[in-house]
Amino acid sequence: MRASRSACVFRGANLPARAPRRCSLLLGALALAGCAANCLRDSDCDDAHVCRHDRCELPGSSASDSGLGNAGEAGAAALGPSTSSGGAAGSASTPNGGAAGSASGAGGSASGAGGSASDAGGSASVTDTASGGSATGGRENLDASGD
Amino acid sequence: MVLVVVCLPATARAQSWVSDVQLGLASGIEGADTGHGVAWQRARLRLIVGLDLGNDETGSEAYGVRSFVELERSLSVGAEVGYVRWVIPELSLFFGGVAVLAPRTLFGGTVAANYVFPLGKRLGLAVFSSFSVLPLGSDRPGSGVVVWGLLGVGIRGRL
Numbered sequence: 153m154r155a156s157r158s159a160c161v162f163r164g165a166n167l168p169a170r171a172p173r174r175c176s177l178l179l180g181a182l183a184l185a186g187c188a189a190n191c192l193r194d195s196d197c198d199d200a201h202v203c204r205h206d207r208c209e210l211p212g213s214s215a216s217d218s219g220l221g222n223a224g225e226a227g228a229a230a231l232g233p234s235t236s237s238g239g240a241a242g243s244a245s246t247p248n249g250g251a252a253g254s255a256s257g258a259g260g261s262a263s264g265a266g267g268s269a270s271d272a273g274g275s276a277s278v279t280d281t282a283s284g285g286s287a288t289g290g291r292e293n294l295d296a297s298g299d
Numbered sequence: 300m301v302l303v304v305v306c307l308p309a310t311a312r313a314q315s316w317v318s319d320v321q322l323g324l325a326s327g328i329e330g331a332d333t334g335h336g337v338a339w340q341r342a343r344l345r346l347i348v349g350l351d352l353g354n355d356e357t358g359s360e361a362y363g364v365r366s367f368v369e370l371e372r373s374l375s376v377g378a379e380v381g382y383v384r385w386v387i388p389e390l391s392l393f394f395g396g397v398a399v400l401a402p403r404t405l406f407g408g409t410v411a412a413n414y415v416f417p418l419g420k421r422l423g424l425a426v427f428s429s430f431s432v433l434p435l436g437s438d439r440p441g442s443g444v445v446v447w448g449l450l451g452v453g454i455r456g457r458l
Contacts (some may be wrong), residue, residue, distance in 0.1 A: 159430045189338035192331040193445060195373045195403050205441045206333040 301434040314354050317361070319424055321349040321413075322454020325367075334450035342447050343371040351383050351391075363393055375438075376401045381410055381429045389423075390414050398433050399438060405445055407433030415455050 190206050191197055197208035310437035329342035345367045355363025361383040369375040381395015393411040398404065418424055431447040439445055 188340040189331075189333060192329055192333065192338060192440055193403070193405075194440070195375060195438050203333070205335050206338055206440075273351055 314356055317351075317353050317355055317358075318458045319351040319361075319455055320458060321347070321351075321365075321453050321455040322326075323349075323425060323427065323451045325427070325429070325449045325451025326450035327428075327447060330446040330448075331440050333440045334443070341451060343369040343375075345369045345449075347451065347453065349379075349416035353383070361385075363395065369399075373402065375399050375403070377405070379411075381409070389417070393429070397433065399433075399436065403436070405433040405436035405438045407431055407435065407445075409447075412413045413455075421457040423454045423455045425451075427451050427453070 191203035191208050192206075194202045197203055200210065201208040202211050203209075323346075324344065325342075325347055326344045327342045328339055330337055330339045332338075347365055347367040349363060349365035351363040363379070363383040365379040365380055367377050367379070369377070377399035379393075379395050379397045381393050383391050383393050385391045391413045393409070393413065395409055395449040396407070397409040398406045408432035409429055411427055413425055413427040415423035415425050420438065428451070429447070429449045431449070433439070433445040433447070436445075
């Protein structure tokens with residue numbers, strides 16, 4: 153998977169309206185030098201992804217579930233089921249430097265096994281086993297930090 | 300006998316084909332509308348092999364075929380077919396169609412200029428530039444148009 157950078161595109165329309173032509177060309181050159189696109193063609197991405205909105209995304213997916221820089225969202229989604237009764241704990245980690253979320257829950261007399269979520273290319277999985285009792289759900293206590 | 304000899308048709312001057320082969324490397328800028336505005340990046344380095352084929356009766360015209368391989372990111376293969384017109388013996392212009400054929404496709408048109416610095420009777424150093432617009436194909440970002448502006452150098456030889 154190609155590393156995602158912030159969207160950094162050169163929009164001619166954003167140039168000052170009254171900028172001299174020479175200035176526009178200079179700005180364009182600087183934009184080209186420092187703000188090269190992440191991808192322009194589908195073949196800039198790997199076989200599993202397509203280029204949409206300057207990012208490599210899974211085909212048919214929207215930007216929010218592309219798996220690039222959205223690890224926090226994937227983690228939160230994966231932690232959702234851990235709101236079941238019983239002690240629940242979940243943690244999410246991401247190798248992409250995105251948001252990492254952790255959740256803990258305790259309650260009742262039951263013990264809950266933790267859940268874990270990992271993000272790889274936008275897919276998240278969670279293993280959550282819980283039993284009995286009532287507890288504060290993991291999602292409510294989700295303390296996410298990061299981007 | 301004399302009559303036969305006199306009436307024999309003279310050997311027509313053969314129309315000879317002129318063919319130039321060119322091998323070059325090119326890169327430049329590549330642009331497209333990504334949906335968030337026009338974005339640019341350095342165009343992939345490509346290896347180009349070209350053949351211009353004309354005849355000496357229409358000395359300033361030929362038909363050209365170029366095949367290219369994009370060497371960066373994912374390898375891709377493409378070709379250009381078009382009309383070649385020499386403005387002066389060193390400078391030719393190319394007008395034609397361009398396509399990336401594999402692994403994904405792009406189709407469009409291209410205009411190129413090719414200047415040759417002679418290095419001998421049959422050999423030359425070629426400097427060329429091209430501008431291509433590719434509005435069709437599966438390798439575009441959404442429904443955007445891909446644009447290439449390329450500069451290249453190569454070796455040109457006459458067969």
